[in-house]
Amino acid sequence: MTASADKLNLLGLPQGSLEQFFAELGEKPFRARQLMQWIYQRGETRFSAMSDLSLKLREKLDACAEVRLPETKLRQDSKDGTVKWLFASGFGQAVETVFIPEATRGTLCISSQVGCALDCAFCATGAQGFNRNLTSAEIIGQVWHAMQQLPRRPNGEAAVSNIVFMGMGEPLANYKNIIPVLELLVSDWAYGLSRRRVTVSTSGIVSNIEKLADDCNVALAVSLHAPNDELRNRLVPINKMHPISELLESCWRYAAKHSNRFITFEYVMLRDVNDSLQHADELAALLLGKPAKVNLIPFNPFTGNEFARSSADTIRHFQERLRQRGLVATTRKTRGDDIDAACGQLAGKVSDRVRVRLGEKKVRAASA
Ligand code: SAH
């Protein structure tokens, strides 16, 4: 993102903050809605082109504000239609965004942090360490670029119908910046997506699951990955702070606040680690009778990692066992293999190169 120090970036500001900004300029609150429509619905970032704002207001805006987007470093298109973007995030680093087209929907997987501090044992982003939180502008900017660049569907709908926070970073560890983004995603003046089509995925920051239930009722996915604390402590270290029982309690409270709301539990399939039928039974016992469904994710390997993907047969048997026990269980299809766009492989190639150059194994930032 190119900084122009003295101008306020209006990208990513929620409606309330924009209204306050216009009030300070002596303008009516509805200007905020007009501006949101220009930026998010028409993709216009130049105030000079916003023809239903008075000339005087456009000049005032030019003097003190701007709409500053993240800078695209690279776009890669996979043979299967998956698209991956790399966005500059400063100091030679980058974050990744992935679009996955399917017959009836198009899912955009967005990043919320540069790296991640939670260090899950099987995740390339975790292996990179934490660098910093993305701003609201940098997060919604990923959506803006995808919406601008991807052609509409034949029926005229936008290519992106669903948004998942499953790129780099832990969204609930960047709570204050994701809330305005969620608001814009569901706002009729911005992207107008249904709340069911926006999913926050978390490895289990319990206090913020509770807050999210009150602040913005979107779909929730929880990265469980193990059916007992001993194993989960190893795979998802945040479990040592918030063990499974505490995590699940917060999930059921989340679901209870919104009727008909299922929580998706993600479970990465790691060969000989968490993929036995006994593990499936243990998992079923935790979730049965609750508003839960399970999404099995075949592990995506990356260099320097000790784990291997469970075989297709093992994954199928595991899924069947969960279904026999009465759970809804699906398996995620792996897409974009030729461009390293799969879950957990996102680490920002630019920063990889920087690290290789510096001869570092891991980039660990000093503080969160
Ligand atoms: N930090 C959040 C969201 C980003 S990760 C979270 O952990 O939920 C999105 C999903 O990808 C999570 O379920 C995560 O556990 C999973 N994942 C991470 N590394 C993976 C890998 N190498 N293969 C498959 N899935 C992986």
Ligand code: SF4
């Ligand atoms: Fe962070 Fe999610 Fe990766 Fe864990 S799986 S290290 S929480 S991005």
